[in-house]
Amino acid sequence: MSANRLSVEPIGESQSLKARAYKALKAAITEMNIYDSKVELRLDERDLSAKFGISRTPLREALAQLDQEGLVRVVARRGIFIVRKTKAEIMEMITVWAALESMAATLACTVADDNEIAALHELVDDFGQDAVARRMGEYSDANITFHQAIIGLGKNQLISDITDGLFVHVRAIRNRAIFENDRAKRSIADHMEIIEALESRDGERAGKFVCDHTMRLRDHVERYVDIE
Amino acid sequence: MSANRLSVEPIGESQSLKARAYKALKAAITEMNIYDSKVELRLDERDLSAKFGISRTPLREALAQLDQEGLVRVVARRGIFIVRKTKAEIMEMITVWAALESMAATLACTVADDNEIAALHELVDDFGQDAVARRMGEYSDANITFHQAIIGLGKNQLISDITDGLFVHVRAIRNRAIFENDRAKRSIADHMEIIEALESRDGERAGKFVCDHTMRLRDHVERYVDIE
DNA sequence: TAACACTAACTGGCATACAATATACCAGCA
Protein backbone atom coordinates (compact mmCIF):
# COMPACT_ATOMS: atom_id res chain seq x y z
CA MET A 1 0.00 0.00 0.00
CA SER A 2 1.29 3.38 -0.94
CA ALA A 3 1.47 6.02 1.73
CA ASN A 4 -0.34 8.90 0.13
CA ARG A 5 -0.15 10.91 3.25
CA LEU A 6 2.48 11.30 5.81
CA SER A 7 1.72 9.36 8.91
CA VAL A 8 2.65 11.74 11.65
CA GLU A 9 0.91 9.67 14.22
CA PRO A 10 3.28 7.45 16.05
CA ILE A 11 6.09 9.46 17.52
CA GLY A 12 4.19 9.33 20.75
CA GLU A 13 6.61 9.00 23.59
CA SER A 14 9.09 11.76 23.09
CA GLN A 15 10.19 11.22 26.63
CA SER A 16 13.64 9.94 27.26
CA LEU A 17 14.05 6.33 28.21
CA LYS A 18 15.41 7.48 31.52
CA ALA A 19 12.24 9.40 32.30
CA ARG A 20 10.05 6.49 31.31
CA ALA A 21 12.07 4.03 33.34
CA TYR A 22 11.91 6.38 36.29
CA LYS A 23 8.14 6.66 36.14
CA ALA A 24 7.66 2.95 35.69
CA LEU A 25 9.92 2.10 38.60
CA LYS A 26 8.44 4.70 40.88
CA ALA A 27 4.94 3.52 40.12
CA ALA A 28 5.94 -0.09 40.67
CA ILE A 29 7.60 0.62 43.99
CA THR A 30 4.70 2.77 45.13
CA GLU A 31 2.22 0.05 44.28
CA MET A 32 3.95 -2.70 46.17
CA ASN A 33 3.40 -2.85 49.86
CA ILE A 34 6.98 -2.81 50.94
CA TYR A 35 6.13 -2.84 54.61
CA ASP A 36 4.46 -6.18 54.31
CA SER A 37 6.73 -9.05 55.05
CA LYS A 38 8.39 -11.18 52.49
CA VAL A 39 8.48 -8.80 49.60
CA GLU A 40 11.69 -8.93 47.64
CA LEU A 41 13.55 -5.74 48.38
CA ARG A 42 16.31 -6.38 45.93
CA LEU A 43 16.44 -5.14 42.37
CA ASP A 44 18.83 -6.07 39.61
CA GLU A 45 19.99 -3.68 36.93
CA ARG A 46 20.35 -6.24 34.22
CA ASP A 47 17.08 -7.97 34.93
CA LEU A 48 15.28 -4.66 34.87
CA SER A 49 16.98 -3.41 31.76
CA ALA A 50 16.02 -6.65 30.03
CA LYS A 51 12.43 -6.38 31.20
CA PHE A 52 12.13 -2.78 30.11
CA GLY A 53 13.89 -3.54 26.88
CA ILE A 54 16.46 -0.80 27.35
CA SER A 55 20.12 -0.79 28.16
CA ARG A 56 21.53 -0.36 31.61
CA THR A 57 22.59 3.24 31.06
CA PRO A 58 19.21 5.02 31.14
CA LEU A 59 17.98 2.55 33.72
CA ARG A 60 20.90 3.37 35.97
CA GLU A 61 20.13 7.06 35.70
CA ALA A 62 16.55 6.41 36.71
CA LEU A 63 17.71 4.33 39.65
CA ALA A 64 20.15 7.02 40.68
CA GLN A 65 17.30 9.48 40.79
CA LEU A 66 15.19 7.17 42.91
CA ASP A 67 18.21 6.72 45.13
CA GLN A 68 18.45 10.44 45.67
CA GLU A 69 14.76 10.60 46.48
CA GLY A 70 15.27 7.92 49.04
CA LEU A 71 13.10 5.24 47.46
CA VAL A 72 15.96 2.87 46.75
CA ARG A 73 19.56 2.56 47.79
CA VAL A 74 22.18 1.68 45.22
CA VAL A 75 25.15 -0.02 46.84
CA ALA A 76 28.26 -0.49 44.79
CA ARG A 77 28.80 -4.06 43.69
CA ARG A 78 26.20 -5.35 46.10
CA GLY A 79 22.85 -4.49 44.71
CA ILE A 80 19.93 -2.13 44.62
CA PHE A 81 17.54 -2.25 47.52
CA ILE A 82 14.11 -0.83 48.01
CA VAL A 83 14.24 1.34 51.09
CA ARG A 84 12.03 0.76 54.04
CA LYS A 85 11.80 3.95 55.99
CA THR A 86 12.27 3.60 59.68
CA LYS A 87 9.57 4.78 62.00
CA ALA A 88 11.75 7.67 63.07
CA GLU A 89 12.06 8.78 59.47
CA ILE A 90 8.31 8.55 58.98
CA MET A 91 7.86 10.70 62.04
CA GLU A 92 10.22 13.28 60.64
CA MET A 93 8.36 13.31 57.36
CA ILE A 94 5.03 13.91 59.05
CA THR A 95 6.64 16.72 61.01
CA VAL A 96 7.93 18.37 57.88
CA TRP A 97 4.55 17.90 56.29
CA ALA A 98 2.96 19.66 59.25
CA ALA A 99 5.33 22.60 58.96
CA LEU A 100 4.83 23.03 55.24
CA GLU A 101 1.09 22.53 55.12
CA SER A 102 0.74 24.92 58.00
CA MET A 103 2.70 27.53 56.08
CA ALA A 104 0.63 26.85 52.99
CA ALA A 105 -2.56 27.42 54.95
CA THR A 106 -1.26 30.71 56.25
CA LEU A 107 -0.29 31.78 52.76
CA ALA A 108 -3.64 30.65 51.39
CA CYS A 109 -5.40 33.19 53.56
CA THR A 110 -3.70 35.86 51.50
CA VAL A 111 -3.38 34.39 48.03
CA ALA A 112 -6.38 32.10 47.60
CA ASP A 113 -9.68 33.49 46.41
CA ASP A 114 -13.04 32.78 47.98
CA ASN A 115 -14.10 30.21 45.43
CA GLU A 116 -11.00 28.16 45.91
CA ILE A 117 -11.48 28.06 49.64
CA ALA A 118 -15.17 27.31 49.30
CA ALA A 119 -14.30 24.31 47.15
CA LEU A 120 -12.73 22.69 50.20
CA HIS A 121 -16.20 22.09 51.63
CA GLU A 122 -16.86 19.44 49.04
CA LEU A 123 -13.79 17.52 50.07
CA VAL A 124 -15.01 17.37 53.65
CA ASP A 125 -18.77 17.31 53.30
CA ASP A 126 -18.80 14.66 50.64
CA PHE A 127 -17.03 12.37 52.93
CA GLY A 128 -18.83 13.42 56.04
CA GLN A 129 -22.12 12.02 54.82
CA ASP A 130 -21.46 8.42 55.63
CA ALA A 131 -18.14 8.43 57.25
CA VAL A 132 -18.70 5.31 59.22
CA ALA A 133 -19.91 3.31 56.29
CA ARG A 134 -16.88 3.91 54.15
CA ARG A 135 -13.86 1.84 54.30
CA MET A 136 -10.94 3.36 56.03
CA GLY A 137 -8.80 3.23 52.93
CA GLU A 138 -11.13 5.62 51.21
CA TYR A 139 -11.12 7.83 54.20
CA SER A 140 -7.38 7.95 54.05
CA ASP A 141 -7.44 8.91 50.38
CA ALA A 142 -10.04 11.61 50.98
CA ASN A 143 -8.01 12.82 53.89
CA ILE A 144 -4.88 13.17 51.85
CA THR A 145 -6.77 14.87 49.03
CA PHE A 146 -8.02 17.47 51.45
CA HIS A 147 -4.58 18.24 52.74
CA GLN A 148 -3.07 18.39 49.29
CA ALA A 149 -5.81 20.82 48.31
CA ILE A 150 -4.81 23.13 51.13
CA ILE A 151 -1.21 22.91 50.09
CA GLY A 152 -2.25 23.82 46.58
CA LEU A 153 -4.05 26.91 47.80
CA GLY A 154 -0.83 28.22 49.30
CA LYS A 155 0.43 28.59 45.72
CA ASN A 156 4.00 27.88 46.63
CA GLN A 157 5.33 25.43 44.08
CA LEU A 158 8.27 24.42 46.23
CA ILE A 159 6.02 23.41 49.09
CA SER A 160 3.92 21.36 46.71
CA ASP A 161 6.99 19.68 45.26
CA ILE A 162 8.47 18.76 48.62
CA THR A 163 5.22 17.40 50.00
CA ASP A 164 4.68 15.44 46.80
CA GLY A 165 8.02 13.81 47.43
CA LEU A 166 6.98 12.95 50.97
CA PHE A 167 3.63 11.68 49.80
CA VAL A 168 5.07 8.55 48.27
CA HIS A 169 6.58 7.49 51.56
CA VAL A 170 3.68 8.48 53.75
CA ARG A 171 1.26 6.70 51.45
CA ALA A 172 3.21 3.49 51.91
CA ILE A 173 2.22 3.31 55.55
CA ARG A 174 -1.27 4.68 55.19
CA ASN A 175 -2.77 1.24 55.16
CA ARG A 176 -1.08 0.48 58.41
CA ALA A 177 -2.41 3.57 60.11
CA ILE A 178 -5.33 2.78 62.33
CA PHE A 179 -8.13 5.21 61.86
CA GLU A 180 -10.61 4.24 64.47
CA ASN A 181 -13.98 5.88 64.38
CA ASP A 182 -13.26 8.45 67.02
CA ARG A 183 -10.25 9.66 65.20
CA ALA A 184 -12.19 10.02 61.96
CA LYS A 185 -14.79 12.16 63.67
CA ARG A 186 -12.18 14.28 65.34
CA SER A 187 -10.40 14.63 62.03
CA ILE A 188 -13.51 15.88 60.28
CA ALA A 189 -14.13 18.40 63.01
CA ASP A 190 -10.55 19.58 62.57
CA HIS A 191 -11.06 19.97 58.86
CA MET A 192 -14.16 22.08 59.39
CA GLU A 193 -12.27 24.24 61.79
CA ILE A 194 -9.47 24.70 59.29
CA ILE A 195 -11.85 25.74 56.54
CA GLU A 196 -13.51 28.19 58.87
CA ALA A 197 -10.17 29.79 59.69
CA LEU A 198 -9.31 30.04 56.01
CA GLU A 199 -12.65 31.62 55.23
CA SER A 200 -12.16 34.21 57.90
CA ARG A 201 -8.73 34.89 56.39
CA ASP A 202 -7.05 34.37 59.71
CA GLY A 203 -3.68 33.12 58.55
CA GLU A 204 -2.25 32.58 61.96
CA ARG A 205 -5.16 30.49 63.18
CA ALA A 206 -5.36 28.50 59.96
CA GLY A 207 -1.69 27.71 60.20
CA LYS A 208 -1.97 26.70 63.81
CA PHE A 209 -4.98 24.48 63.20
CA VAL A 210 -3.31 22.70 60.34
CA CYS A 211 -0.12 22.23 62.27
CA ASP A 212 -1.85 20.93 65.37
CA HIS A 213 -4.00 18.62 63.31
CA THR A 214 -1.06 17.02 61.57
CA MET A 215 1.01 16.86 64.71
CA ARG A 216 -1.81 14.93 66.34
CA LEU A 217 -1.58 12.48 63.46
CA ARG A 218 2.11 12.25 64.21
CA ASP A 219 1.47 11.45 67.84
CA HIS A 220 -1.10 8.89 66.81
CA VAL A 221 1.35 7.15 64.50
CA GLU A 222 4.01 7.35 67.16
CA ARG A 223 1.78 5.60 69.62
CA TYR A 224 -0.24 3.11 67.64
CA VAL A 225 1.45 2.33 64.36
CA ASP A 226 4.07 -0.33 64.39
CA ILE A 227 6.74 -0.35 61.73
CA GLU A 228 9.15 -3.25 61.68
CA MET B 1 56.54 2.32 71.94
CA SER B 2 56.80 -0.37 69.40
CA ALA B 3 53.69 -1.27 67.55
CA ASN B 4 52.99 -4.71 68.80
CA ARG B 5 49.85 -4.78 66.83
CA LEU B 6 49.11 -3.58 63.39
CA SER B 7 47.36 -0.30 63.29
CA VAL B 8 44.70 -0.86 60.74
CA GLU B 9 43.44 2.40 59.48
CA PRO B 10 40.47 1.55 57.35
CA ILE B 11 41.61 2.22 53.85
CA GLY B 12 40.65 5.67 52.76
CA GLU B 13 37.17 5.55 51.36
CA SER B 14 37.71 5.61 47.67
CA GLN B 15 34.61 7.44 46.67
CA SER B 16 33.07 6.72 43.36
CA LEU B 17 34.02 8.98 40.53
CA LYS B 18 30.43 10.07 40.33
CA ALA B 19 30.46 11.25 43.94
CA ARG B 20 33.70 13.10 43.46
CA ALA B 21 32.55 14.76 40.27
CA TYR B 22 29.34 15.74 42.00
CA LYS B 23 31.15 17.40 44.87
CA ALA B 24 33.58 19.17 42.61
CA LEU B 25 30.86 20.50 40.35
CA LYS B 26 28.65 21.59 43.20
CA ALA B 27 31.52 23.41 44.85
CA ALA B 28 32.46 25.07 41.60
CA ILE B 29 28.95 26.22 40.87
CA THR B 30 28.46 27.44 44.42
CA GLU B 31 31.66 29.43 44.26
CA MET B 32 30.89 31.26 41.06
CA ASN B 33 28.60 34.21 41.28
CA ILE B 34 26.06 33.13 38.77
CA TYR B 35 23.91 36.18 39.26
CA ASP B 36 26.65 38.46 38.06
CA SER B 37 26.35 39.23 34.43
CA LYS B 38 28.50 37.70 31.79
CA VAL B 39 29.30 34.42 33.46
CA GLU B 40 29.20 31.48 31.11
CA LEU B 41 26.15 29.47 32.07
CA ARG B 42 26.82 26.64 29.67
CA LEU B 43 28.62 23.44 30.50
CA ASP B 44 29.80 20.67 28.22
CA GLU B 45 29.96 17.02 29.14
CA ARG B 46 33.01 16.26 27.06
CA ASP B 47 34.97 19.28 28.20
CA LEU B 48 34.24 18.53 31.83
CA SER B 49 35.03 14.85 31.57
CA ALA B 50 38.36 15.76 30.01
CA LYS B 51 39.12 18.30 32.71
CA PHE B 52 38.23 15.88 35.49
CA GLY B 53 40.07 13.09 33.77
CA ILE B 54 37.11 10.76 33.88
CA SER B 55 34.75 9.43 31.30
CA ARG B 56 31.40 10.91 30.48
CA THR B 57 29.39 8.23 32.28
CA PRO B 58 30.07 9.09 35.93
CA LEU B 59 30.11 12.75 35.03
CA ARG B 60 26.68 12.44 33.48
CA GLU B 61 25.38 10.84 36.63
CA ALA B 62 26.76 13.68 38.70
CA LEU B 63 25.17 16.20 36.38
CA ALA B 64 21.86 14.35 36.52
CA GLN B 65 21.94 14.65 40.28
CA LEU B 66 22.66 18.36 40.11
CA ASP B 67 19.83 18.64 37.63
CA GLN B 68 17.44 17.07 40.07
CA GLU B 69 18.60 19.42 42.78
CA GLY B 70 17.89 22.31 40.50
CA LEU B 71 21.43 23.59 40.18
CA VAL B 72 21.73 22.84 36.49
CA ARG B 73 19.40 21.92 33.69
CA VAL B 74 20.36 19.23 31.24
CA VAL B 75 18.66 19.72 27.90
CA ALA B 76 18.88 16.96 25.36
CA ARG B 77 21.17 17.75 22.47
CA ARG B 78 21.35 21.40 23.39
CA GLY B 79 23.54 21.63 26.42
CA ILE B 80 23.81 21.82 30.16
CA PHE B 81 23.01 25.13 31.74
CA ILE B 82 23.63 26.49 35.19
CA VAL B 83 20.29 27.52 36.58
CA ARG B 84 19.58 31.03 37.69
CA LYS B 85 16.71 30.95 40.09
CA THR B 86 14.03 33.49 39.48
CA LYS B 87 13.14 35.94 42.17
CA ALA B 88 9.83 34.15 42.67
CA GLU B 89 11.66 30.89 43.29
CA ILE B 90 13.97 32.55 45.78
CA MET B 91 10.96 33.90 47.59
CA GLU B 92 9.46 30.44 47.76
CA MET B 93 12.68 29.04 49.14
CA ILE B 94 12.84 31.63 51.89
CA THR B 95 9.24 30.83 52.74
CA VAL B 96 9.97 27.14 53.03
CA TRP B 97 13.00 27.95 55.12
CA ALA B 98 10.82 29.99 57.44
CA ALA B 99 8.35 27.15 57.87
CA LEU B 100 11.01 24.55 58.56
CA GLU B 101 13.21 26.60 60.84
CA SER B 102 10.14 27.64 62.75
CA MET B 103 9.19 24.02 63.25
CA ALA B 104 12.75 23.20 64.26
CA ALA B 105 12.66 25.93 66.89
CA THR B 106 9.43 24.57 68.30
CA LEU B 107 10.87 21.08 68.40
CA ALA B 108 14.06 22.36 69.98
CA CYS B 109 12.12 23.54 73.00
CA THR B 110 11.39 19.91 73.72
CA VAL B 111 14.41 18.01 72.48
CA ALA B 112 17.37 20.35 72.98
CA ASP B 113 19.14 20.48 76.30
CA ASP B 114 20.07 23.65 78.16
CA ASN B 115 23.69 23.62 77.09
CA GLU B 116 22.85 23.41 73.45
CA ILE B 117 20.51 26.35 73.69
CA ALA B 118 22.96 28.34 75.76
CA ALA B 119 25.56 27.86 73.04
CA LEU B 120 23.45 30.01 70.76
CA HIS B 121 24.45 33.07 72.74
CA GLU B 122 27.94 32.89 71.37
CA LEU B 123 26.68 33.01 67.85
CA VAL B 124 24.84 36.22 68.56
CA ASP B 125 27.01 37.92 71.14
CA ASP B 126 30.22 37.30 69.28
CA PHE B 127 28.85 39.19 66.42
CA GLY B 128 27.03 41.79 68.42
CA GLN B 129 30.26 43.27 69.73
CA ASP B 130 31.12 45.25 66.67
CA ALA B 131 28.30 44.71 64.32
CA VAL B 132 28.75 47.92 62.49
CA ALA B 133 32.43 47.47 61.95
CA ARG B 134 32.16 44.13 60.25
CA ARG B 135 31.61 43.72 56.64
CA MET B 136 28.18 42.70 55.65
CA GLY B 137 29.37 39.49 54.09
CA GLU B 138 30.55 38.31 57.47
CA TYR B 139 27.32 39.35 59.00
CA SER B 140 25.51 37.28 56.46
CA ASP B 141 27.64 34.25 57.23
CA ALA B 142 27.16 34.66 60.97
CA ASN B 143 23.49 35.10 60.39
CA ILE B 144 23.18 31.89 58.46
CA THR B 145 25.25 30.03 61.03
CA PHE B 146 22.87 31.11 63.73
CA HIS B 147 19.86 29.90 61.84
CA GLN B 148 21.47 26.62 60.93
CA ALA B 149 22.28 26.12 64.58
CA ILE B 150 18.64 26.46 65.49
CA ILE B 151 17.69 24.01 62.80
CA GLY B 152 20.22 21.59 64.21
CA LEU B 153 18.68 21.87 67.68
CA GLY B 154 15.38 20.65 66.29
CA LYS B 155 17.08 17.31 65.72
CA ASN B 156 15.02 16.49 62.69
CA GLN B 157 17.40 15.22 60.05
CA LEU B 158 14.96 15.75 57.23
CA ILE B 159 14.56 19.41 58.06
CA SER B 160 18.32 19.78 58.13
CA ASP B 161 18.67 18.05 54.78
CA ILE B 162 16.03 20.11 53.05
CA THR B 163 17.36 23.41 54.35
CA ASP B 164 20.87 22.39 53.37
CA GLY B 165 19.61 21.94 49.86
CA LEU B 166 18.06 25.39 49.92
CA PHE B 167 21.19 26.88 51.40
CA VAL B 168 23.13 26.61 48.17
CA HIS B 169 20.60 28.70 46.33
CA VAL B 170 19.98 31.22 49.04
CA ARG B 171 23.71 31.69 49.49
CA ALA B 172 24.03 32.62 45.85
CA ILE B 173 22.06 35.78 46.40
CA ARG B 174 23.32 36.62 49.81
CA ASN B 175 25.86 39.03 48.45
CA ARG B 176 23.11 40.86 46.70
CA ALA B 177 21.00 41.19 49.80
CA ILE B 178 21.27 44.62 51.28
CA PHE B 179 21.77 44.54 54.99
CA GLU B 180 21.62 48.12 56.01
CA ASN B 181 22.51 48.95 59.55
CA ASP B 182 18.99 49.20 60.85
CA ARG B 183 18.19 45.78 59.58
CA ALA B 184 21.25 44.31 61.23
CA LYS B 185 20.26 45.79 64.58
CA ARG B 186 16.73 44.59 64.23
CA SER B 187 18.01 41.20 63.26
CA ILE B 188 20.15 40.90 66.36
CA ALA B 189 17.26 41.92 68.56
CA ASP B 190 15.20 39.22 66.87
CA HIS B 191 17.87 36.66 67.56
CA MET B 192 17.98 37.57 71.23
CA GLU B 193 14.25 37.23 71.41
CA ILE B 194 14.39 33.82 69.79
CA ILE B 195 16.99 32.57 72.24
CA GLU B 196 14.94 33.86 75.12
CA ALA B 197 11.90 31.95 73.89
CA LEU B 198 13.94 28.80 73.50
CA GLU B 199 15.35 29.16 76.99
CA SER B 200 11.91 29.52 78.47
CA ARG B 201 10.92 26.40 76.52
CA ASP B 202 8.01 28.15 74.94
CA GLY B 203 7.79 26.22 71.68
CA GLU B 204 4.94 28.20 70.25
CA ARG B 205 6.59 31.55 70.79
CA ALA B 206 9.96 30.35 69.58
CA GLY B 207 8.38 29.06 66.42
CA LYS B 208 6.48 32.24 65.85
CA PHE B 209 9.53 34.45 66.41
CA VAL B 210 11.63 32.44 64.01
CA CYS B 211 8.91 32.42 61.39
CA ASP B 212 8.23 36.13 61.64
CA HIS B 213 11.93 36.91 61.54
CA THR B 214 12.51 34.96 58.36
CA MET B 215 9.34 36.24 56.74
CA ARG B 216 10.57 39.75 57.36
CA LEU B 217 13.72 38.80 55.49
CA ARG B 218 11.48 37.57 52.71
CA ASP B 219 9.63 40.85 52.54
CA HIS B 220 12.92 42.70 52.55
CA VAL B 221 14.23 40.67 49.63
CA GLU B 222 10.93 41.11 47.85
CA ARG B 223 11.19 44.84 48.16
CA TYR B 224 14.84 45.69 47.84
CA VAL B 225 16.72 42.90 46.14
CA ASP B 226 16.77 42.88 42.41
CA ILE B 227 17.37 39.65 40.57
CA GLU B 228 17.80 39.68 36.80
C1' DT C 1 21.49 42.76 -0.03
C1' DA C 2 18.59 39.70 2.22
C1' DA C 3 16.49 35.47 2.64
C1' DC C 4 17.13 30.73 2.36
C1' DA C 5 18.91 26.06 1.79
C1' DC C 6 22.46 23.10 2.92
C1' DT C 7 26.25 21.16 5.27
C1' DA C 8 29.41 20.28 8.98
C1' DA C 9 30.39 20.39 13.62
C1' DC C 10 28.59 19.95 18.14
C1' DT C 11 26.02 17.76 21.99
C1' DG C 12 23.47 14.89 24.91
C1' DG C 13 21.05 9.99 24.80
C1' DC C 14 21.87 5.38 24.52
C1' DA C 15 24.09 0.73 23.90
C1' DT C 16 27.80 -2.13 24.71
C1' DA C 17 32.18 -3.84 26.47
C1' DC C 18 35.31 -4.06 30.10
C1' DA C 19 36.96 -3.25 34.99
C1' DA C 20 36.63 -3.59 39.95
C1' DT C 21 35.04 -5.79 43.98
C1' DA C 22 31.86 -7.89 47.40
C1' DT C 23 30.12 -12.40 48.38
C1' DA C 24 29.64 -17.37 48.44
C1' DC C 25 31.55 -21.52 47.92
C1' DC C 26 35.14 -24.91 48.16
C1' DA C 27 39.49 -27.21 48.89
C1' DG C 28 43.16 -27.93 51.97
C1' DC C 29 45.15 -28.10 56.40
C1' DA C 30 45.68 -28.28 61.51
Add this chain to the structure above:
DNA sequence: TGCTGGTATATTGTATGCCAGTTAGTGTTA
Protein backbone atom coordinates in the same frame (compact mmCIF):
# COMPACT_ATOMS: atom_id res chain seq x y z
C1' DT D 1 35.59 -30.34 62.85
C1' DG D 2 36.69 -25.76 62.29
C1' DC D 3 39.46 -22.42 60.26
C1' DT D 4 42.07 -20.22 56.35
C1' DG D 5 42.82 -18.69 51.97
C1' DG D 6 41.94 -19.01 47.15
C1' DT D 7 38.67 -18.64 43.42
C1' DA D 8 34.43 -18.36 40.73
C1' DT D 9 30.51 -15.65 40.29
C1' DA D 10 27.42 -11.94 40.68
C1' DT D 11 26.74 -7.08 40.43
C1' DT D 12 27.56 -2.35 40.05
C1' DG D 13 31.13 1.19 38.25
C1' DT D 14 33.40 3.14 34.24
C1' DA D 15 34.99 3.82 29.42
C1' DT D 16 33.94 4.31 24.72
C1' DG D 17 31.62 4.49 20.31
C1' DC D 18 27.64 5.46 17.68
C1' DC D 19 23.24 7.83 16.92
C1' DA D 20 19.96 11.53 16.35
C1' DG D 21 18.74 16.12 16.97
C1' DT D 22 20.38 20.96 17.22
C1' DT D 23 22.95 24.87 15.88
C1' DA D 24 25.73 27.86 13.41
C1' DG D 25 28.14 29.05 9.52
C1' DT D 26 28.49 29.32 4.57
C1' DG D 27 27.35 29.59 0.06
C1' DT D 28 23.59 30.43 -3.26
C1' DT D 29 19.90 32.62 -5.32
C1' DA D 30 16.28 35.92 -6.18
